[in-house]
Amino acid sequence: MAPQKTETLPIKTASDIVAARQAVRLWAAEMKFSLVDQTKIVTATSELARNTVQHGGGGHMVMSIVESGIHQGLHLVFEDKGPGIADVEAAMRDGFTTAGGMGLGLSGSKRLMSQFTIETKVGEGTRVAVTRWK
Amino acid sequence: MERIPILRMGSFLLVTIQVDMHDQLAMTLQDDLTSAIAKFEARGVLIDISSLEIVDSFIGRMLANIAAMSRILDAHTVLVGMQPAVAITLVELGMSLPGVRTALNVESGMELLHALSESPEETEADGAAEN
Structure with a gap:
């Protein structure tokens, strides 16, 4: 699935989290996601961008529009070169x-996205990729 | 420094959040509001979030903190105007904001605040609430 359109944003400060939310909102609206879906995607963006800033020491977000068969999706990747996560299973639990x-x-x-993958290595960084399909 | 204005109306404080808040702004609001409750001896706080397009776990935690802090300072907090899409997302995210009272709009929120601050405490065991 080659992306149709792609853009990279820096995620280093609290203001970058706001900018990421606004950019994702714009794309999700352009793609004609429902208001509830837009809200879910933007909320997930906010959570993941905050992780990138707070835990990853900053990084970037790559957003792209992807296609699979007749379905269009919004694909977001959050990447940092921070300390990584030692216990991913624990980090994925509610309340950890x-x-x-x-x-x-x-x-x-x-829960807010259709697909979610996380790759992390202690001392090297973390990469979280999420997709919401229409 | 950027701040969200807090309006005083009698013994109540009114806050309308109209901007996409960055985290520091949310923390500042939490501190300002808590200080204002004590300073003005406010009995209630009404927070209008009808312009907020998302509430993530950070803002949700701030709202829950404000409700908890105001309760300790003998004031009630009512959250009004949450958009349906925000409510759906918040619950799916895993936050149901326990302990935060809500109303659909400013008018019913004000009614609720009046009722809460005038009636004796029904749930608290200390019996020290003023009427």
Whole structure:
């Protein structure tokens, strides 16, 4: 599935999280996702971008429009070169937090999107890829 | 520094969140509101989020914190105007905002605040609530 359109945004500061939300909202609206779907995608973006800033020490987000058969999807990749996650299974559980938050970032984003994959290596970084299909 | 204005109306405080808040702005609002409750001896806080297009876990936690802090300071918080798509997403995200009172719009939120601040506490065991 070669992407039709792609864009990369830096995710380094709290303002970048806001910019990422707005860019994703724009694309999701252009792709004519329903309002509920747009809200879910933007919320997941906010959670994952915050993880990139808080835990990954900053990184970037690659957004692209992908196609599979007749379906169109919005594909987002959050990548950082931070410390990585030692126990991914624990990090994926509701309520697991190391930043004093709710611990819903990863688990919640997974529920809000159609597909979710995480690759992480201690000392090298983390890559979270999510897709929402129409 | 950017701030969200807090309006005072009698013994109530009113906040309308109209911007896409970055995290620091949300934290500042939490601190400002808690200080304002104590300063003005407010009995209630009404937060209008009808312009908010998303509530993620960070903003959700801030709203829950404000409700909890205001309760300790003898004030009630009512959240009004949440968009249906935001409510659906928030629950799916895993946040149901327990302990946060809500109303559909500002008018019914104000009614709820009046009722809460005038009636004796029904749930608290300390019996120290003023009427």
